[in-house]
Amino acid sequence: MRKIVANLFISLDGVVESPEKWSMSYWSDDLEAVVVGGMANSDAMLVGRVTYDGFAAHWPNVTAEQDPAADHMNNTRKYVASTTLKAADWNNSVLLEGDLADSIAKIKAQDGGDIATVGSPTLVRSLLALGLVDELHLLHYPVVVGHGQRLFADDSYAVTLKEATTFSNGVQHLVYTPSAA
Secondary structure: OOOEEEEEEEOOOOEOOOHHHOOHHHOOHHHHHHHHHHHHHEEEEEEEHHHHHHHHHHHHHOOOOOOOOHHHHHHOEEEEEOOOOOOOOOOOEEEOOOOHHHHHHHHHHOOOOEEEEEOOHHHHHHHHHOOOOOEEEEEEOOOOOOOOOEOOOOOOOOEEEEEEEEOOOOOEEEEEEEOOO
16 A cells, blocks of 8 residues: 655744745755655655645746756646646646545555655645544754744644654754554
């Protein structure tokens, strides 16, 4: 069975919104290796509407020469969870229909690699509430953003730390698995 692996950049105060505004000064070969490794383990992405809209506006205009991630982003199967989109026209995109839990269960039952969420904090919160996240990969930055959407709102989740790596720039790669509350 495939795994849902949620991947997020998160600040010290829990903000996950707009990491391009506060994370890039910390970018390093270590962080790139984590991101590229996650991409290598996945053969599908699961995104919400806001992330899909942003990616669909950006990535089709980027070549592998401009950014090595372009081929992965443009050619990998993308499952889009949205109740407002009418179509998902970006290459290799599928708009999920019906019950989210049922749709995800069918995808997880297929053969293949990991299904990676990229950003999409609202979707990740829904998946956590439904018990559908198998691993939570956080790149935890030593910066207080002060405002913006946070990963965890009013709900509580029990997780177990599976792996922790601290890089020389202070960023931590934390891998959690769900555990009983």
